[in-house]
Amino acid sequence: MALAVNWSPLVGWTGREPDVVTVECSVVTGFELAAQQEVQDRLGVAAAAIVPHQGRVIFDIAGSQLPQVLSLRTIDNAWILVGVIPQMDLTGPEDETLERLIALLPDLDWPRGLAAWRRIFNRPHLNFDSDQGIDSEPIKRVKIIGDEGDTSPDSIPSFRCTCYRTGTGHAFGSMDAAKAIGGAIQDKFQWRVRMKDFDIEVVVNIDISQVYFGISLTHVSLFKRNIEHFGPTTLRATICSSLLKLANIQPGDVVVDPMCGGGSIPIEGALGYRQGFYLAGDYHELACGRTKDNIQALVTRDNKGLPIDGFQWDVTSIPLKTASVDVFVTDLPFGKRSGSKADNRVLYPRVLLSMARVVKPNSGRAVLLTQDKTSMFKSTGKFSAYWKTTKHSYCNIGGLAALVFMMTRTDKMPDDPSSEGRPASTS
Structure with a gap:
């Protein structure tokens, strides 16, 4: 059963502090703590003022x-x-x-929400006053005439109302709530209703026995970045960033994704965690080609170099010097679209042993994502002398229940530390 949000640490939504606002961000379920850490690091928000919840912070x-x-x-x-x-x-x-939900609308802090929307979106042609409340006359006049006499429909904001609902015991559905509340908003503001290419999205969240309203600050999901050439198992950029956040990249770290596919993880690292240097490798020729094309597209777009290089190699015999890598971050085959779970029970221990040779003893670490939890657990005995699992956590990857394994390297070296693997070709 879903749990209600604990609002007690937050004050922005109460309006008691006029310069403080409360923001909700969606994240991939399971990576809430990674997002919380990023909010602390990048925005300087105190941990006490952050509430991680299922699929959001x-x-x-x-x-x-x-x-x-x-x-x-x-x-x-x-x-x-x-x-x-x-x-x-x-x-x-x-x-x-639904009538009681509609009755909440006049008490919402519309001026603050619309002022925030205007901070993010540059739409000077839209004719509404963000300092007025829902029942104020200047907003109602938008239907008839603007401040400069502009009656063009293009000066009237368009909007959409969306409802997300969890819990049981509700006699209404999400669409019912969105339709009723959206209709009431349209009656009050006289905004135009538009399901696509709208200006403003009003979101209603109904969690069990609590309700909260928000105005969207994003029109396009932020994970849609970096990659132009997609493969069959390309990860969202936000998932890649969460894995890298968990890896705690330090200045000067050499970070390797030995099964990089189209290069999503190392590319996200090179863009967002530039304190490290990233190596992307894969065995499949098409994957290496996609990685090369994605890197080149970003270099051309930004007109600057990136701390990244790509190779074609055999992951079971990584052609790098012994103890030369600081961190491995990779998305292991799930055995769904690529390979099989039977293959994974052979592949996983060979990959971990190959990684153990080239990563630095004691300080080396790995963050590994896989949906094939059984194969990983069954393989543990074959590499436990070299890798210690410090933590594993659940996450939702495209509807699949996956685990993130966080590992640290022990001081023991594999039996054949002199083996440097087969040569790699630069992609």
């Missing part, structure tokens, strides 16, 4: 810092909250409950 921030929220690399979408009702009975008849 919610935190207080100064209104002037709102544009910086969109620079976070582990989040998918962001909203500013304009109203929170921590406890509300939503178990009544459908019509009655």
Whole structure:
């Protein structure tokens, strides 16, 4: 059963501090703590002012810092909250409950939400006053005439209302709530309704017996970046960033993805965690080609170099010097779209042993993502002398329940430390 959000550490949504706002960010379920750490590191938000919840992080921030929220690399979408009702009975008849939800609209902090929206989006042609409330006359006049006499529909904001609902016992569905509340917003503001290419998205979250409202600060999910040439198992950039955050990249670290596919993880590292140097390798010729093309596309776009290089190699015999790598971060084959679980039970221990040779003893570490948990657990005995699992955590990857394994290197060396693997070709 889903748990309700704990609002007590947050004050922005209450309006008691006019310069503080409360922001909700969606993240891939399982990576909430990575996002929380990034909010602390990049935005300077105290841990006490961040509430990690299932698939999201919610935190207080100064209104002037709102544009910086969109620079976070582990989040998918962001909203500013304009109203929170921590406890509300939503178990009544459908019509009655929807009427009570609609009755909340006049008390929402619309001026703060619309002011935040204007900080993010440059839409000077839109004619509404962000300092007015929902029932104020200047907003209602938007339907008829603008301040300069402009009656063009293009000067009237368009919007969409979306509802996300969890929990049971509700007599209404998400679409029912979105339709009723969206209709009430349209009646009050006289904004145009548009399901696509809208200006403003009002989001209603109904969690069990609490309700909160937000205005979206993103029109396109932030994971849509970096990659132009996709493979069959390309990871979202936000997942890659979360894995790298968990790896705790330090200045000067050599970071390797030995099964890089299209290069999603090392490319995200080279862009967002530039304190390290990244090596991308794969055995498949098409994968190496995609990595090369993705790197070149970014270099051309930004007109600057990146701390990354690519190779074609055999992951079971990585052609790097012994103890030359600081960190491995990789997405292991799930045995779904690529390979099989039977193959993984042979592949996983060979990969871990190959990695153990080239990573630095004691200080070396690895962050490994896989959905094939069984193969990993069954293989542990074959590499446990060289790798110690410090933690493993659940995450949701495209609807699949996966695990992230965080490992540290022991001081023991593999039996054949002189083997340097087969030569690699530069991609």
